[in-house]
Amino acid sequence: MITTLVRPQYHLRSVAPDDRAGLTRFYGGLSRDSIAARFHGSAPTIPEATATFFCRPDHEHREGIVAESFDASGEPTIIGHVCIEPIDRDVAEVAIAVADTWQHHGVGRAMLGRAIAWAQSHDIARLAASTQCSNAAMIALLRSMDHPITFGASGDGTVDVYLDLSSSRPIAA
Numbered sequence: 001m002i003t004t005l006v007r008p009q010y011h012l013r014s015v016a017p018d019d020r021a022g023l024t025r026f027y028g029g030l031s032r033d034s035i036a037a038r039f040h041g042s043a044p045t046i047p048e049a050t051a052t053f054f055c056r057p058d059h060e061h062r063e064g065i066v067a068e069s070f071d072a073s074g075e076p077t078i079i080g081h082v083c084i085e086p087i088d089r090d091v092a093e094v095a096i097a098v099a100d101t102w103q104h105h106g107v108g109r110a111m112l113g114r115a116i117a118w119a120q121s122h123d124i125a126r127l128a129a130s131t132q133c134s135n136a137a138m139i140a141l142l143r144s145m146d147h148p149i150t151f152g153a154s155g156d157g158t159v160d161v162y163l164d165l166s167s168s169r170p171i172a173a
Contacts, residue, residue: 024048
């Protein structure tokens with residue numbers, strides 16, 4: 001018997017204002033560990049004001065990207081979200097969350113690749129990710145992106161990881 005591995009199907013796109021309810025459901029469906037990894041604390045879901053803020057990037061200085069999968073009837077479900085927020089003129093913070101059942105299927109890597117491409121096209125030299133020191137998966141993801149990384153001081157069990165986007169080849173989105 002031959003077993004064929006089927007790669008889960010999803011696609012990436014910029015977040016839109018009408019994604020508010022989908023993002024609220026997405027964050028509400030994350031495990032406590034995933035919520036804690038994304039927000040460095042535990043909450044059952046995100047407040048409506050946060051969902052609204054996430055859905056209104058200007059796409060010039062701030063960006064949001066969602067990953068969607070589709071059910072049998074073609075209805076989309078958000079399975080991942082990345083925020084890119086400016087910190088300085090050429091530095092932006094990146095924060096990623098992936099639905100628990102979709103982790104380790106390449107969704108986070110694809111979203112981070114898209115975030116890198118967006119940042120490079122907007123003259124961002126470094127992406128910063130604040131992560132828990134114990135979040136080995138996030139640190140491994142950042143290391144895997146073919147860009148030099150450095151670690152900055154943070155605190156309370158977190159570390160700032162910087163991706164230097166100016167020293168390596170661009171990542172295809």
